[in-house]
Every structure is written in structure tokens, then in C-alpha cells.
Amino acid sequence: xxxxxxxxxxxxxxxxxxxxxxxxxxxxxxxxxxxxxxxxxxxxxxxxxxxxxxxxxxxxxxxxxxxxxxxxxxxxxxxxxxxxxxxxxxxxxxxxxxxxxxxxxxxxxxxxxxxxxxxxxxxxxxxxxxxxxxxxxxxx
Numbered sequence: 001x002x003x004x005x006x007x008x009x010x011x012x013x014x015x016x017x018x019x020x021x022x023x024x025x026x027x028x029x030x031x032x033x034x035x036x037x038x039x040x041x042x043x044x045x046x047x048x049x050x051x052x053x054x055x056x057x058x059x060x061x062x063x064x065x066x067x068x069x070x071x072x073x074x075x076x077x078x079x080x081x082x083x084x085x086x087x088x089x090x091x092x093x094x095x096x097x098x099x100x101x102x103x104x105x106x107x108x109x110x111x112x113x114x115x116x117x118x119x120x121x122x123x124x125x126x127x128x129x130x131x132x133x134x135x136x137x138x139x140x
Contacts, residue, residue, distance in 0.1 A: 004106055011099040018092035025085045032078040039071040
């Protein structure tokens, strides 16, 4: 039983670690999306200041071009992280299933142990009853 307790703790730790990874990736994706939105606003602001919205125009703001490149990189990184998120969620689900299997085994063994204890107690009660009955019979 001691080794099963250790196994359960290990599986819980693994589930918690996988859950942290999922949350970390989700946080990074949200942060990249927020940064890309901020860059979109800055690009529009630069275009409005310059009065030029055509990227091919020779006087298009350099900062707006650089911000577009950065925004596109952030979006690409967020897309890559989405793939990693799917993998991390699958790993979390697998770790959770493994934990549940071990917990169910522990629960089943606990139930078996409880039944065995009840049987032992009943046998002891029967023995006591028979002994006291035998004593009563000798007394007559």
C-alpha cells in the first residue's frame, strides 16, 4: 500500500505539472494576441499620422512596417503555440487518466480490505458467541 500511495502522489504531481504547462502556454498565447492587437493599433496610428495607408507607397512609415513584421511574427508564434497547446492538453488528459486508474485501484483495494476486516470481525464475534454459549451450556 505504501508504494501505491507514492505512485498516487507521483501521478498527482504529474497531472499538476501538465496543468501548469497548459496554463503557461495559454497565457503566452493570450499575451502574444494582446501584443499583436497593440501593434495593430500602433500601425493604424502611424498610418493616420502619416496620412498614408498604402504599404507600397514610398513614404509609408518605417515604424509601421517594422510593427507589421513584429505583429506577423507574434501571430506566427501564437499559431505555433496553439499546436503545442493541443499536445499539452492531450498529455494532461493522459496523465489524468493514469491518475484515475491508480486511484480506482487504491479504492478497490481499500474496499476489499474493508470487506476482509468485516469478515474477520464477524468471525471473532461468532467465536465469542459460541464460546459464551458453550460456557452457558456447561453451567446447566
